[in-house]
């Protein structure tokens with residue numbers, strides 16, 4: 001009977017130690033995030049990415065509760081993944097690249113049908129930026145997908161496992177998709193939307209073209 005209090009005491013001590021470690025790691029993460037923003041340079045990419053991946057939800061919650069811009073967490077993770085996996089992407093063959101756009105980039109007048117396997121089947125109607133871009137890609141035999149959701153990219157890769165992927169999305173979706181691909185070691189490069197929201201978003205299509213056709217040796 002006397003052992004019960006000491007058992008709970010040990011549990012309490014372990015809990016407090018975990019809380020202290022968590023608080024220290026969160027503090028280190030915030031310092032890293034703000035150093036990266038201030039210096040405009042990614043430092044300790046692998047360690048920073050590991051910390052931000054591990055503490056993603058508590059860190060975002062902390063940023064929100066401190067009234068700070070929580071999108072910087074995603075943006076830094078995206079920047080680090082672009083740095084780490086970008087080289088593999090840019091040295092991949094252009095014909096082996098695929099492009100994945102978000103569903104929200106289309107106009108609300110889009111008449112294209114959606115299939116679970118290939119996503120939105122763009123008709124190249126010209127009512128949004130995707131049509132013209134798809135036409136250019138079709139001429140170069142590069143596949144373009146319009147994803148109905150973040151997990152769609154997994155289905156695409158089952159069908160095209162040896163592809164390199166150029167992803168376009170908002171910070172949360174892009175970070176999530178890049179996390180999925182980087183866990184599989186797939187060459188990838190991510191471009192953030194220039195205008196976010198749930199409908200009729202926008203992206204710098206010249207930048208997308210530039211990154212799609214950029215080749216490094």
Ligand code: SF4
Pocket residue numbers: 106107109110111112120121122123124125126127128129130131132146
């Ligand atoms: S170009 Fe394609 S995606 Fe854009 S509105 Fe037309 S069919 Fe839809």
